[in-house]
Amino acid sequence: MSKFQFPKSIASRPVYGTLAPRPGKAHLMIADAEGAEALLDLAAQDVGLMAKAHILYIPRTTGQAYTDRLRALEPAQFYVGPSFDAALPRLRRVLSDAHMGLQVYLAGTEGLMGRAAAEVAAAGIPLGAVQTEHRGSVARRMQCVHCKGITEDVTTDPFTCSHCGLNLFVRDHYSRRLAAFQAVCIDAEDPGNVPEPVELYK
């Protein structure tokens, strides 16, 4: 089951929808891992969509599970890469060459969608015009507000900053610019008094 209903939270926390085909001159789709399922569902809604689509796909831990199925959709361009950072130069080049009428679809983990959305917004597409659909892991991309280091794929609360080692509390306060949730030291007043980590959303 790749779908997860996030609990309602503060206004800062991003909310995600369900991808739907929209009229456009070109369609850019960026997905990681189980996000491929959202693209497969999207393609099923409009048979003509893939002829004008460029898919950037990062399988992560899903390996070969989805790549052949995505390729079988016959998108106009199909890129499979090992990480978002590896795909970034290609994404930036695609955006710099793009024209108005480009539709953007993001699917998969929050970290992937957040980073892609920040790039797309920097290229001039308003965030409200970008479609997103969460699939797969609920792990979060967190920024330590103290050392500013980013820890990817955080699954427990609290967790240890992978840069400075502080014990950090997972907050829903989100930065669209950094595409990261903000994490703050949980034992600053009473060092060492750290609650037992619990899995997110459990």
Next chain:
Amino acid sequence: MSAAPQKTKAGAEKIEVIVSAVVPVNELVTRFEFQRPDGAPFPPFSAGAHTVVEMNDAGRTRLNPYSLMSDPADPGTYAISVRRDDQGRGGSLFLHRNVKPGDRMTLSYPVNLFPVDLRGRKHVFLAGGIGITPFLAMIAQLEKLGARWELHYACRNEALASYADVLTARHPGKVRIYYDDRKQAIPLGDLLDGQPLGTHVYVCGPKGMIEWVHRTATDHGWPEDNVHSEEFLAPQPGKPFEVRLCKSDMTIRVGENESLLEAMERCGVDAPFLCRGGACGQCETDVVEHEGEFIHRDHWLEDDQQASGTKIMPCVSRFVGPTLVLDR
């Protein structure tokens, strides 16, 4: 929610001005330039702003919104260009016939409901007829910023193409004029498709043109946020009707040739307003009770709000029926 200071009177603050020039632009359009009597600078405005011009037409107060077309960097002068509308309610005719250099008039502070989105990478202006006026100010502002822009301007014919000569002479390569009488039309689809990411499009002109641009842009995959438009509606005449105003504790009659807002003002009710053209939302009024049909004409209320019968915009909308009670 908002912490805006409470004003004592409805509408924007007012400025006393002297008409410094009345310049015929062509057969239908005249430019009016204003200065302050004491020579003081005008309040600064951003391109796209309008002012509401107060006219005393033989005892009847007329309040019409017009886009400021002067350079926002020039604090000494405000200028508007007014197209004479012989079938209109008389505001433009009054300006054309009665206003002379040296006259004292009252303008409202500028209000901007049609600003340039300065985050845009490029700005495409689409003007129809007298809809050129806000773009004159926008072009002046963007030229100073060195921003990228282009103008596509549709006019009936060369004789009525206000400022087309100035614009093409000053900005060759950025301005394109299309004449109806030569069967020329703005190639909207091609224009929209070629634009770089982050382009914003602005349209000002007749209702049909505005709808055409919004519809075509959506079909071509443009985000709503990148398409901007402004259309001031003039209140339309209609059957007279009676309105009960609860807070003011009076029943008033709205005449055939006046708007609900104007009728309230005539009866001394200080109702809020800004644009008087169905665009800004300032005059939104709650309906307490009604029996009859609303004639909603504004661009402000959502379709479901209009259908709900709980709100009305008195500047342009009317009512047909025996009972209307407003929370005013």
